[in-house]
Amino acid sequence: AEGFRLAAYGSDEAVLLYLNAVYKVSSHANANIEFPVSRSRFGSGKARFVYLQHGVIKDDMSLWLNSKDIALMATASVAEHESIAGDGNNYSLTPFEVKPTGLARHDSLYRAALHSALEDRRTILVAPTWRQYLGKELSAASSDAARVAIFENSEYGRAWLELLRSPRLEAHCLRHGQRVLFLPHPELELMVPLLQLPGHVHSAAFSEISVQKELVQSHTLVTDHSSLAFDGAYAGSRILYLQPDSDEIFGGGH
Numbered sequence: 250a251e252g253f254r255l256a257a258y259g260s261d262e263a264v265l266l267y268l269n270a271v272y273k274v275s276s277h278a279n280a281n282i283e284f285p286v287s288r289s290r291f292g293s294g295k296a297r298f299v300y301l302q303h304g305v306i307k308d309d310m311s312l313w314l315n316s317k318d319i320a321l322m323a324t325a326s327v328a329e330h331e332s333i334a335g336d337g338n339n340y341s342l343t344p345f346e347v348k349p350t351g352l353a354r355h356d357s358l359y360r361a362a363l364h365s366a367l368e369d370r371r372t373i374l375v376a377p378t379w380r381q382y383l384g385k386e387l388s389a390a391s392s393d394a395a396r397v398a399i400f401e402n403s404e405y406g407r408a409w410l411e412l413l414r415s416p417r418l419e420a421h422c423l424r425h426g427q428r429v430l431f432l433p434h435p436e437l438e439l440m441v442p443l444l445q446l447p448g449h450v451h452s453a454a455f456s457e458i459s460v461q462k463e464l465v466q467s468h469t470l471v472t473d474h475s476s477l478a479f480d481g482a483y484a485g486s487r488i489l490y491l492q493p494d495s496d497e498i499f500g501g502g503h
Contacts, residue, residue, distance in 0.1 A: 258285060270296040276303040278317050297321075302352070304476035305329055311339035323350045325479070354461065355483045361465040362485035370468035373422070373429045374486070375413065378475035379436035380405050380498075387439065397443050408493035412471070413450050422449045430463060434475070474498060 256263040264286045267273070273296040275282050283298060297320035305325045314333075319342060324330040327349050333340050334347035383403055390396045400406040412418065413431055422428060431452040433440060438454040446452060461484075464470070470481035471489045478488050 264291065267291075267296065268294050270294065272297050272299055272320075274299040274301065276301045278314070278319075283317065305352075305479045306333065307476055307479075308474075309339055311341075315339075315341045319346055322347045323352070324348065325352045325355065354480070358461055358464060358480055358483040361461065362483065365465045365485065367468060367485060367487070370466055370486075371425075371427050372463065372467045373418075373427055373469045373471065374432060374463055374467040374481070375409070375429060375471045376432040376475060376477050377405070377409055377434065377471075377473045377491070378477070379434035380494075384436045387437070393443050396440065400440055400444070404494045404497070408491065410444070412491060413446055419447055419449050427468065430467075432458075432460075432463070 256266055267286050268291060273283070273294075275298075278298075278300050284293065286294070298318055300317070300319050300322040302323050302325070306329060322333075322342065324333060324347055330344075330347055330349035332338060334342055334344045380403075383400070383405055386399050387396050390399055401410060413429065418429065429450040431441075431446065431450055432455065433452075435455050438456075441452045441454055444452070460480075464480055464484035464486060467481065467484065467486045469487040469489055470478065470484075471491055472478050472481070473490060473492050474495070478490075481488050
């Protein structure tokens with residue numbers, strides 16, 4: 250509809266396009282995107298991989314990125330560029346592959362924020378990132394009821410549901426005419442229709458909304474370790490962190 254020439258993922262056409270491509274360009278570096286066809290059947294192909302990224306790298310991800318054959322990589326700022334391609338870090342990437350291009354969406358967020366005064370905003374955006382262990386457990390669950398039980402009994406689920414169901418938060422929203430929008434990471438958005446949430450809390454999936462629009466309408470962004478915090482900062486939102494399981498995350502649980 251927007252004029253792109255598309256091929257279905259995994260189709261014969263996609264295989265032929267991939268094997269004859271000069272470049273493969275993606276915002277993600279997951280194995281199934283870096284190699285969208287079976288390497289055991291077709292090999293790795295000759296295309297050079299251009300990694301546009303989809304957020305700001307704020308933690309050391311060298312163990313993962315060093316396993317990728319990256320020909321060119323975009324970074325969001327000089328500081329991020331130096332943390333990856335500068336001296337004294339754990340990355341095997343160099344300034345030949347890594348460029349401080351900035352992210353186009355940060356430009357548009359910043360421009361939009363100039364026309365959206367903080368005191369006029371009425372949304373509290375709650376947007377935690379995902380958990381690898383939890384995503385696997387939820388996907389393997391046999392029913393929706395089992396998924397709800399897994400989510401609500403996890404340390405992650407308990408912390409975020411305690412916030413969303415907080416009577417104090419509800420009273421705050423009523424007092425200030427605000428609403429809460431719960432926007433879980435796409436890896437966990439299968440939980441959106443399953444959770445029992447109070448009336449002042451709305452939930453949505455990334456695919457259902459304009460994330461940029463919600464960010465520039467958000468008075469406050471509540472997140473944990475998500476790089477969405479940088480987008481919220483560009484959008485002019487106040488940033489609050491809720492990090493109940495940091496030790497587990499940085500201990501290898503994610």
